[in-house]
Amino acid sequence: MHVCINAAAAVAVAVAASPASAAVKPLKSETARAAQLDEWTNKYAEFLTRHKTSLTAVSLRPRGLTNRSNYCYINSILQALLGCAPFYNLLRSIPKQAAQQSEVKTPTVNAMMSFMSNFSALPSGSRQRLSNNSKAGQIKGKDEFAGMDLHCDLAFEPTEIYKLWNDSREEHVEGRQEDAEEFLGYVLNKLNDEMLEVVKLIAKPVAQQNGEQEQDQEDGGDVWQMICNNRNKGSVTRQTDFGRTPISDIFRGELRSRLQREGEHSTDVIQPFFTLQLNIEKAASVKEALEILVGRDQLEGVTGSKTKQEVVAWQQMTLEKLPIVLILHLKYFDYRSDGCTKILKKVEFPVELKIDAKILGSKKTSQKQRAYRLFAIVYHDGKEASKGHYITDVFHTGYNSWLRYDDSSVKPIAEKLVLQPHTPRVPYLLYYRRCDTLPPMQTSNGGGPGQPSMGATHANANANANAASATSSNTTAVNSANNK
Numbered sequence: 001m002h003v004c005i006n007a008a009a010a011v012a013v014a015v016a017a018s019p020a021s022a023a024v025k026p027l028k029s030e031t032a033r034a035a036q037l038d039e040w041t042n043k044y045a046e047f048l049t050r051h052k053t054s055l056t057a058v059s060l061r062p063r064g065l066t067n068r069s070n071y072c073y074i075n076s077i078l079q080a081l082l083g084c085a086p087f088y089n090l091l092r093s094i095p096k097q098a099a100q101q102s103e104v105k106t107p108t109v110n111a112m113m114s115f116m117s118n119f120s121a122l123p124s125g126s127r128q129r130l131s132n133n134s135k136a137g138q139i140k141g142k143d144e145f146a147g148m149d150l151h152c153d154l155a156f157e158p159t160e161i162y163k164l165w166n167d168s169r170e171e172h173v174e175g176r177q178e179d180a181e182e183f184l185g186y187v188l189n190k191l192n193d194e195m196l197e198v199v200k201l202i203a204k205p206v207a208q209q210n211g212e213q214e215q216d217q218e219d220g221g222d223v224w225q226m227i228c229n230n231r232n233k234g235s236v237t238r239q240t241d242f243g244r245t246p247i248s249d250i251f252r253g254e255l256r257s258r259l260q261r262e263g264e265h266s267t268d269v270i271q272p273f274f275t276l277q278l279n280i281e282k283a284a285s286v287k288e289a290l291e292i293l294v295g296r297d298q299l300e301g302v303t304g305s306k307t308k309q310e311v312v313a314w315q316q317m318t319l320e321k322l323p324i325v326l327i328l329h330l331k332y333f334d335y336r337s338d339g340c341t342k343i344l345k346k347v348e349f350p351v352e353l354k355i356d357a358k359i360l361g362s363k364k365t366s367q368k369q370r371a372y373r374l375f376a377i378v379y380h381d382g383k384e385a386s387k388g389h390y391i392t393d394v395f396h397t398g399y400n401s402w403l404r405y406d407d408s409s410v411k412p413i414a415e416k417l418v419l420q421p422h423t424p425r426v427p428y429l430l431y432y433r434r435c436d437t438l439p440p441m442q443t444s445n446g447g448g449p450g451q452p453s454m455g456a457t458h459a460n461a462n463a464n465a466n467a468a469s470a471t472s473s474n475t476t477a478v479n480s481a482n483n484k
């Protein structure tokens, strides 16, 4: 269900990044505060501060989510996040009791930890069976998965998550929509903000390594700015320190927005994002949408910094930092003053996404660091923006197959059907994993000639799955140890 209420919020910026809403403010007496922290709070803060993203593959028993109150927009996001191994690994490894007993409360983190604990590892026998069948089935074509035996757990209602969302809607009744992307942004920002609060408790004071940092702690601003000269002589880059958390380590990318006034130095601003918004009105593919994103736009009404006269000016975006998990938000909903309509068009998206060097500001990234692989898609179905349904396809490493999650129902689905939704079903959110962060490839045995897509793409999936169940049991061990 998708209901458009708030037009104004969405019109404003071409690339409305979802930045972490709270920025780090250097604390004055960290050491004093750290000394007063109780054991659990301190343990929690230490864990979040030291956490390194775990890239190990995960293979879980699929489990549908019931939709008693039209919460398909939430369910679709939860299934996609479950398919995101670094995120799952993080939430399963947080020491549970520390998170519960911490004096700084983190309700969203705790609810998400509890949700993730509702899924069990897939036993290796059942994995093998589907993957044998699906190989045989691919030759047969359309009904390839008919009668296939997926080992699912009983669908359930993620009540705790719904409840948190309900409470947040009461706080700000207006402007809320039943929109999957909005829910995703809410969850990631909330998790990040809550973790940041905890991390701040033991944060070291911001080092004053050089005189180029300007801090304004006094005027109540939560934001401090770093102004420095970059290599392009004379250009000024402004960057706000949003602080790091295990969530930002996984999802946060950065955009560089450059403003160039004729006859002046350029001014760059670095903007963080959790989901990268792409305009699709003029794009037939994700590749084109990315090119449009970084196109030079002439600006009107910009005045010179000294003359106060209107000058010729351009703005240009480039990607500055590529996250481990890149979430693309295809802007299928067109917000106008008279309401919201859905753009009914096809936009092609690849399994293997190569970010072209010209889209990146910095030349330092290698080809491998610019390659992404698709692992989840959230579709919006229905002709109208004001109603409709969300479903999610996730690549399951254990079954070496795509699975379609439609609330309580879970079914295997062929990759070509994943990639070719029929309008009005449109790919609304695309989840990509940076290839250099995937577990190492093992000898590929999948994908003979004639199945280039499935085989080449996910050849290493089976190998990863085995590592996965070992990790989940190890993770479980950590959790129960912390629980005593």
Ligand SMILES: *[C@@H]1O[C@H](CO)[C@@H](O)[C@H](O)[C@H]1NC(C)=O
Pocket: 114, 115, 117, 118, 156, 157
């Ligand atoms: C989900 O996990 C929580 C916490 O571990 C537990 O209390 C709850 O009963 C579980 N629910 C289901 C449906 O498995």
Ligand SMILES: *[C@@H]1O[C@H](CO)[C@@H](O)[C@H](O)[C@H]1NC(C)=O
Pocket: 128, 129, 132
């Ligand atoms: C599935 O494949 C494995 C090896 O890839 C083989 O050992 C097993 O017997 C096969 N199972 C079935 C049901 O075909």
Ligand SMILES: *[C@@H]1O[C@H](CO)[C@@H](O)[C@H](O)[C@H]1NC(C)=O
Pocket: 069, 159, 160, 162, 163, 166
């Ligand atoms: C959330 O609110 C809706 C309507 O206000 C209600 O139907 C639903 O039961 C609530 N869900 C939870 C989990 O509190």
Ligand SMILES: *[C@@H]1O[C@H](CO)[C@@H](O)[C@H](O)[C@H]1NC(C)=O
Pocket: 066, 067, 070, 072, 406, 407, 408, 409
């Ligand atoms: C989800 O809810 C809709 C009504 O909003 C219903 O038509 C549909 O059958 C439900 N889907 C499943 C799989 O339960």
Ligand SMILES: *[C@@H]1O[C@H](CO)[C@@H](O)[C@H](O)[C@H]1NC(C)=O
Pocket: 470, 471, 474
């Ligand atoms: C579990 O983790 C420990 C280290 O914490 C490691 O030595 C062990 O090999 C792991 N077990 C498995 C099955 O991977």
